[in-house]
Amino acid sequence: MTAQTPRTTASERFLHAAAAYQRVFVVTHxxxxxxxxxxxxxxALLVQEKLGKEVRLLGGGDILRAENRHMVELLSxxxxxxxxxxxxxxxxxxxxxxxxxxxxxxVCDSDVVLMAAIDHHPTRGPRAKLAFRDIRPRVAASAxxxxxYLREQGLAPGTKLATALLFAIRTETRxxxxxxxxxxxxxxxxxTERADPRLLAEIDSAPLRPAYYGDLxxxxxNTFLYGDSALCLLPxxxxxxxxxxxADLLIRCEAIFRVLCGAVVHGDMVLSIRTRRDxxxxxxxxxxxxxxxxxxxxxxxxxxGKVSGLKISEAVQEDLRRxxxxxxxxxxxxxxxxxxxxxxxxxxxx
Numbered sequence: 001m002t003a004q005t006p007r008t009t010a011s012e013r014f015l016h017a018a019a020a021y022q023r024v025f026v027v028t029h030x031x032x033x034x035x036x037x038x039x040x041x042x043x044a045l046l047v048q049e050k051l052g053k054e055v056r057l058l059g060g061g062d063i064l065r066a067e068n069r070h071m072v073e074l075l076s077x078x079x080x081x082x083x084x085x086x087x088x089x090x091x092x093x094x095x096x097x098x099x100x101x102x103x104x105x106x107v108c109d110s111d112v113v114l115m116a117a118i119d120h121h122p123t124r125g126p127r128a129k130l131a132f133r134d135i136r137p138r139v140a141a142s143a144x145x146x147x148x149y150l151r152e153q154g155l156a157p158g159t160k161l162a163t164a165l166l167f168a169i170r171t172e173t174r175x176x177x178x179x180x181x182x183x184x185x186x187x188x189x190x191x192t193e194r195a196d197p198r199l200l201a202e203i204d205s206a207p208l209r210p211a212y213y214g215d216l217x218x219x220x221x222n223t224f225l226y227g228d229s230a231l232c233l234l235p236x237x238x239x240x241x242x243x244x245x246x247a248d249l250l251i252r253c254e255a256i257f258r259v260l261c262g263a264v265v266h267g268d269m270v271l272s273i274r275t276r277r278d279x280x281x282x283x284x285x286x287x288x289x290x291x292x293x294x295x296x297x298x299x300x301x302x303x304x305g306k307v308s309g310l311k312i313s314e315a316v317q318e319d320l321r322r323x324x325x326x327x328x329x330x331x332x333x334x335x336x337x338x339x340x341x342x343x344x345x346x347x348x349x350x
Contacts, residue, residue: 010134011149015050017132022090023054029098029105031061034068035141036097038168041077041161042146043096049155058082060106065241070206071167074199075160087112097142100128103295118145140184143168147187162194167203211238219246224335229328230259233317237263240270247272260324269307288327
């Protein structure tokens with residue numbers, strides 16, 4: 001009787017693919033969130049400890065939300081935010097929390113050949129040829145996949161990395177994304193034993209700039225309801241973090257089941273979409289609304305996008321409104337203010 005060959009783990013297959021290169025660049029999506037940062041950090045540690053190779057963790061854009069910036073300040077992940085990627089010969093490029101074919105990472109406009117992708121988002125479009133691929137849409141966070149690699153290889157993350165991985169999983173399971181796979185449930189206690197709860201609490205209570213509150217008032221004044229769908233376009237914003245946070249706040253309104261919030265910040269329009277029903281796919285809504293305009297991606301209940309070089313004019317607002325209403329299939333109806341204009345005027349007069 002022939003003995004069966006032991007099945008290799010995902011981490012073993014990844015390390016085998018990366019071993020053929022001189023160095024490894026781990027690349028996150030633009031404006032990396034906690035899931036992208038923590039996943040990339042864990043993969044970089046895996047390469048350093050198991051292969052002893054030079055490794056860099058790279059991302060484009062900025063860290064947006066206040067909690068995300070505070071996480072980076074407190075935990076000091078080795079991420080470098082760069083405008084473009086320049087890969088010397090012999091470099092393995094690994095995408096984390098994103099995939100080939102998407103337009104939300106610094107590799108998308110380059111001729112860099114990708115070695116691997118590790119992600120939990122659904123694949124859209126044709127599959128690129130890669131030496132290693134680990135795409136698991138049923139897993140709540142890419143951080144869970146990366147944590148499982150460390151566990152498979154007997155590598156315990158330090159306190160700060162464990163805290164980052166745990167915070168990443170928590171952020172990916174908010175706002176309706178409550179599903180946890182068997183893998184998520186297995187790594188959560190493993191990470192909890194190693195994370196620092198005091199750091200987690202401090203990240204959750206990240207300080208907010210005074211201008212944030214002015215942005216919040218402006219957002220509520222510019223929110224319109226179209227049946228059970230909402231649209232909020234800020235004419236200005238002091239920072240991009242307000243966009244996702246307003247979307248999170250509005251989707252909790254009992255009358256709203258889909259919401260798009262957007263603002264122009266530093267020449268780019270940043271957009272966030274939230275949904276409450278399982279038959280409304282936020283990722284699909286984002287792609288449909290921004291098709292031909294900009295990049296988009298996300299999950300069932302949470303998604304985002306960006307359009308470069310836009311100013312919020314009446315024409316742009318009308319185009320986005322039309323696209324959003326068509327994507328939501330609610331018809332080209334007249335919007336009703338979430339906060340009545342009469343109430344706004346009365347409050348201003350006091």
